[in-house]
Amino acid sequence: MINSDLQALITTLQMAGLTTIILLIIGTPLAWYLAKMTSRFKVVIEAIVALPLVLPPTVLGFYLLIAFSPEHLPGQLWQQATGQQLAFSFSAIVIGSVLYSLPFVVQPLQKAFEQLGDSLLEAGALLGAGPIDRFFSIVFPLTKASFITAASLGFAHTVGEFGVILMIGGNIPGETRVLSIALFDHVEAFDYARAHVLSISLLIGSMLLLAAIYWLNLPKRNLKNKVMRKNSMEHHAND
């Protein structure tokens, strides 16, 4: 049934899309805060953010499963607020993905903000721009490439997620059954033909996405270099 695979693809895209949006909303201020932070606790927060890079996904999934269960406070609060159980729901896998993909969004943004420094922001402030204005008129345009990288990495990493979802989402079609889980199902059922179709699609999709990131980031830089080279040549000619 190709239909169930299509459903898994839709669930995957929904989960990854929503996760990426949430990650950008949470990750941007967090990355900003970390970039500007000078306190000793900076390394502690950085370590927590980077934890999903080294932690086995099943460990994160296990603790989330416990936290999301109706017996524990986060799960209870969720149930009181929404009337639904959190574990084994679409919301659960989105929350899990946000935590799991956090470093992929925060780290490139933090690095970009650190590199940008304060000098242009000071210049902007002295021209009358407030903090929000400065972010959208100076920071964002100058770090756009890093935002594209961060969003793409967050999205791609979420699409490829398996362990966390298996632990907290289970395998509910239309709710938590994503592509990676569907693939695992096919292999377990010895349906290698469908496993091949899914694998090759994921492989090509990921390749295309990465190629798109590099394409979005690279050409402009080349163009600018060309212009600068042309200009410096003209300057030399004038000299």
Add this chain to the structure above:
Amino acid sequence: MTKLPISKTHQAATQLDIDVSISFQQFDLTIKQAIPLKGITGIFGHSASGKSTLLRAIAGLEKSLAGHIKLGDKYLAHSKENLCLKPEERNVGLVFQNSRLFNHLTVLGNLEYATKRCQNRQLNLNEVIELTELSELLAHQVSELSGGQQQRVALARAILAEPKLLLLDEPLSALDRQSKSALLKMMLNVQQKLKLPMLYVSHSLDELQQVCDNLLVMSKGEVVSFGNIHKVIHKLNSIDDSEIIHQQTSLSLPIKGFNNGHDLTTLSLNAEQDIYLICDQAFQHQTQLRCFILASDISISLTEPSDSSIVNHLLGTIRQMNHQKHNVLLTVNCGSQDFYVTISAFSQKRLSLSPRQQVYLQFKAGAVRTFIH
């Protein structure tokens, strides 16, 4: 319902009151000074004298200060009342040493960044573009510009935010001599046309001497001297520490004529005495000229030199003699103007010079220095 005035009159602040102390790397910066905001006020000092920190404090970029800063009748910072306006609320402009232009915008984009955020706009964008000679560069990316062009954009951008006070932090230090001179002239022109008071920080007295009305001298986080630029420079001469400045006579004299036949310009020192210097086309548009003569460029003669190639010789009276580490500093009065001359102790003894003695000062036309061409 009260009627709102149609347009608020743009009232320029007349005074900047500073009474601050800031903990600084090796020493504390302690400044208590009222600065009248007229023309361009120079702030001079060597690196790490605290002059840039002072500018940053006025701009609101240096937050940890004790005391107060008051621009006109508005407090920018007052630590006792826990008041510290953000830079964007101060109405103070700052041109940095490195232009700090926005690379993602064109030249025009950078200028419009300022105009869009300016409340109560009164300046005409095109007028400022013309003043700063940017009309041909508007569509360029800022990364394509030379250092001098970038600083012109930075100056125009700061002006277009229509600040009440413009701060300039070593704006010329990264430029070559020719661009320096051009930008300096432009700053003076902008100041005179727009009546925008400026505080200009530099470690180059030559630059400051050409454009400033008043001068504030800082050393190790404290004010050494403040007042009329010529007076302050002359006061610094007698401090036996030629580390601070090159001892010199700083002058602002009316132009009397252009003797174009022999390429010299005549400045009128007083009713009887003139000073000659090398002619420059740029002088023709001026009536007054700022210039300086280094104390080491003037020599003393007891009789009027009549067979010398040196064109300037002025009769004066020795008013004061200061023996310094390596030489003797003479203060020689010609009419109402004091000239500062350094000679070796050997020469002083040989000519047996003494106060109240009449002597001739000699210096070449080329020793009368100007910076703006």
